Amino acid sequence: MNLKPWLLGAAGGVFVLAATSMAFDRSLITKVASKGSATVEASDDPPNREGKGANSFAPVIKKVSRSVVNISTSKTVKQSPMSPFFSDPFFRRFFGDPGDDESGGGGGGRRSNRRQTSLGSGVIVTKDGYILTNNHVVDEADEIKVAMSNKKEYTAKVVGKDSRTDVAVLKIDVEDVPFATLANSEKIEVGDLVFAIGNPFGLSQTVTMGIVSALGRGNLGIEEYEDFIQTDAAINPGNSGGGLFDAEGRLVGINTAIFSRTGGNQGIGFAIPINLARYVLDRLVKDGKVDRGYLGVLIQELTPALAEGFNVPAGKGALIGQVVEGSAAEKAGIKRGDVILEVNGKAVKDDKHLRFTISQLAPGSTVKIKLVRKGEEKTVEATLKTLPDDPSAGRLSPGESSNDALDGVTVGDLEQGMRNQLRLPASLKGAFVVEVDESSAAFEAGLRRGDVIMEINQERVTSADEAVQVCKKIKNKRILLLVYSRGGSHYVVVDEAKKK
Numbered sequence: 047m048n049l050k051p052w053l054l055g056a057a058g059g060v061f062v063l064a065a066t067s068m069a070f071d072r073s074l075i076t077k078v079a080s081k082g083s084a085t086v087e088a089s090d091d092p093p094n095r096e097g098k099g100a101n102s103f104a105p106v107i108k109k110v111s112r113s114v115v116n117i118s119t120s121k122t123v124k125q126s127p128m129s130p131f132f133s134d135p136f137f138r139r140f141f142g143d144p145g146d147d148e149s150g151g152g153g154g155g156r157r158s159n160r161r162q163t164s165l166g167s168g169v170i171v172t173k174d175g176y177i178l179t180n181n182h183v184v185d186e187a188d189e190i191k192v193a194m195s196n197k198k199e200y201t202a203k204v205v206g207k208d209s210r211t212d213v214a215v216l217k218i219d220v221e222d223v224p225f226a227t228l229a230n231s232e233k234i235e236v237g238d239l240v241f242a243i244g245n246p247f248g249l250s251q252t253v254t255m256g257i258v259s260a261l262g263r264g265n266l267g268i269e270e271y272e273d274f275i276q277t278d279a280a281i282n283p284g285n286s287g288g289g290l291f292d293a294e295g296r297l298v299g300i301n302t303a304i305f306s307r308t309g310g311n312q313g314i315g316f317a318i319p320i321n322l323a324r325y326v327l328d329r330l331v332k333d334g335k336v337d338r339g340y341l342g343v344l345i346q347e348l349t350p351a352l353a354e355g356f357n358v359p360a361g362k363g364a365l366i367g368q369v370v371e372g373s374a375a376e377k378a379g380i381k382r383g384d385v386i387l388e389v390n391g392k393a394v395k396d397d398k399h400l401r402f403t404i405s406q407l408a409p410g411s412t413v414k415i416k417l418v419r420k421g422e423e424k425t426v427e428a429t430l431k432t433l434p435d436d437p438s439a440g441r442l443s444p445g446e447s448s449n450d451a452l453d454g455v456t457v458g459d460l461e462q463g464m465r466n467q468l469r470l471p472a473s474l475k476g477a478f479v480v481e482v483d484e485s486s487a488a489f490e491a492g493l494r495r496g497d498v499i500m501e502i503n504q505e506r507v508t509s510a511d512e513a514v515q516v517c518k519k520i521k522n523k524r525i526l527l528l529v530y531s532r533g534g535s536h537y538v539v540v541d542e543a544k545k546k
Contacts, residue, residue: 084176084215084331086324087225092233093292103293107241107253110295112195112224113170114288116245117179117202117216119187120163167244167288168192168216169297170225171324175200176331177216178323179287180302181207184214192218195251206330210270210405212302213318213326214287226289229296231275231319234258242279242301242315244288254280256313263316264398268303271402274316275299281315290317299323325406339407339430341380342373344534345397348385351539355503355526356385358418363387364400367536378428381419382528382535383504388416405433420504452517452525452540454486455479457510460498468496474530476500477513491540493529500535501528 166183170176177192184190190202200218207214238258246252256279263274277290281304290299299317306312329336346352346367353360363385369375380386386394390413394400407413409432416425457477465472476498482489493499499513500506503526507513517525523542528535 084172084174084327086171086176086228086327088228088230088324089296090230090233092230092235093238093294093296103241103255106291106293106295107243110226110241110289110291110297111243111251111253113226113297114195114243114251115168115170115177116193116251117166117168117177117183117287118163118191118193119166119184119189121186121188165245165248165284166286167284167301169287169289169300170223171228171297171327172225173222175218175220175223176205176327177202177218178300178327179214179216180300181209181212181214182302183287184216185209190216192216194223206334206336208326208330208336210336211318211322211326212269213300213323213330215327215330226291226297227295228320228324229292229298231298231321234261234275234292234298236261239293240277240279240298241291241293242277242281242285242288242317243291244281244285244301246280246282246284248284256280259314262395262399264402266303266316268316271322271405272398273319273322273402274302275319277315277317278313279315280311280313282311285315322406337409338405338433339409339411339413340374340433341404341413341428341430342370342375343380344368344370344536345386345400346536347397349539351524351541352526352537355524355537355539356383356418357421358385362393362395363418364394364397365537368534374428374431378415378426380415380417380426380428383537384417384419386415386417387423388414390414404430409433452488453542454483455488455493456481457499457513459510470498470530474498474500475506475508476530477507477510487542488540491527491538493527493538493540494531496531498530499527500530502526504528 164183166179168177168179168183171178184204185207190204191199192202193199200220202216202218205215205217236258240256240258242254242256243251256277258275259278260276263276264272266272266274275290275298279290281301285301288301289297290301292298297320299319300323301315301317303316304311305314326336344367345364348358348360348363348365350360352365356365366380366382366384366386369380369382386400388394389400389403392403394403407430409430412427412429414425414427416423456479458480460470460474460476460478465474479493479495479497479499481495482493502513502516503520505516507516525540527538527540529538
């Protein structure tokens with residue numbers, strides 16, 4: 047590391063949502079809040095795994111298929127008569143919308159209205175007509191029709207929607223309708239037999255069979271909160287919102303997406319676990335919205351390099367990169383650099399699993415959190431607050447890679463002029479990164495000009511000189527840095543040995 051007084055200056059496949067649209071467009075609806083409660087029937091027992099294989103599942107299918115409905119939605123859109131191509135968003139990207147000016151002209155003439163329709167599925171989960179489906183099936187639609195297995199059709203209203211989990215709740219005004227019994231999705235296992243029931247490609251009700259292929263699927267980028275059940279039961283466009291049932295006819299999930307290179311089934315489908323969908327159902331029926339717990343930490347993935355730097359086992363836990371001021375975490379005594387291992391006695395798999403776990407707890411809940419701090423395990427209690435509307439809350443981009451040391455890094459003192467120009471917090475202390483050699487391990491690790499090094503191997507540094515002195519004492523080639531950049535702090539592992 048070099049010392050410089052200061053520098054005044056600035057620093058293969060695709061996921062397909064399993065709904066089908068006659069106009070190749072998603073459908074739309076207005077939110078209608080509903081106060082009250084939905085009484086579901088649920089069974090906490092796991093499926094029977096000891097019986098012999100059945101020759102036919104017809105009795106189970108006859109029982110549960112009556113609860114699965116076809117959902118058709120429509121909306122009115124404006125279209126220019128100039129060319130049908132301009133109704134395709136792909137063409138509008140290049141040519142603009144010819145009817146976007148105030149006169150409705152733009153060379154395209156007067157605009158006409160047309161109806162767009164799309165199809166999906168849903169599952170009735172209460173005797174008085176509450177229906178679970180996907181948000182993307184009904185999002186912003188003008189009209190929603192629900193067709194029962196006996197061909198009776200009803201107009202449905204939206205009780206509420208939750209885009210973060212892709213769950214929506216509908217209600218039809220009818221009493222004593224067939225409904226599904228809910229399973230406990232935490233008790234299903236890989237290898238359990240499942241049936242997917244829905245209305246693929248606009249066909250009438252269709253049943254496919256498979257097994258649970260995997261559990262806890264996340265990091266797919268489909269929804270903000272992901273904990274999917276993966277299945278090889280055939281799921282196709284139009285199956286969105288339909289049910290995934292176990293061999294005893296209990297609802298274990300809501301089918302939502304497939305992984306496909308063709309747009310059709312390739313044996314990898316995803317369903318929202320019914321426990322998660324039920325939580326959303328309860329919140330939407332009662333409050334018309336979903337309030338989620340908020341711990342107030344910015345977290346990052348605990349990579350093998352970071353796990354070694356913090357002397358904790360790799361492959362479990364979530365690393366705290368920053369604690370939000372005044373948050374539940376701060377009041378509980380959680381600190382930056384802590385690794386959270388458990389929440390309420392349940393192991394935390396990784397950073398995304400921690401976010402998901404906290405999100406399923408109600409604001410005001412008191413949680414027990416087991417963590418590791420500098421090799422010592424501690425247990426603290428935190429009373430959760432309400433998750434703010436900012437969807438980035440609780441996440442931190444690591445800015446870290448594990449390939450990478452402080453040769454090639456030039457630092458300077460953090461002068462007031464820099465603070466003002468870069469709008470850095472007045473309380474921020476550290477060594478200002480003036481320059482990073484692009485061939486260095488530090489550059490590969492993500493360190494950049496304008497970053498501020500706050501800690502080196504968990505030792506605080508408040509100036510450039512301190513940073514240089516600390517580096518002189520380090521004998522190994524691996525260095526753990528706490529860095530402030532882009533409005534937040536995160537950890538970076540620099541490994542010079544790997545660079546060479």
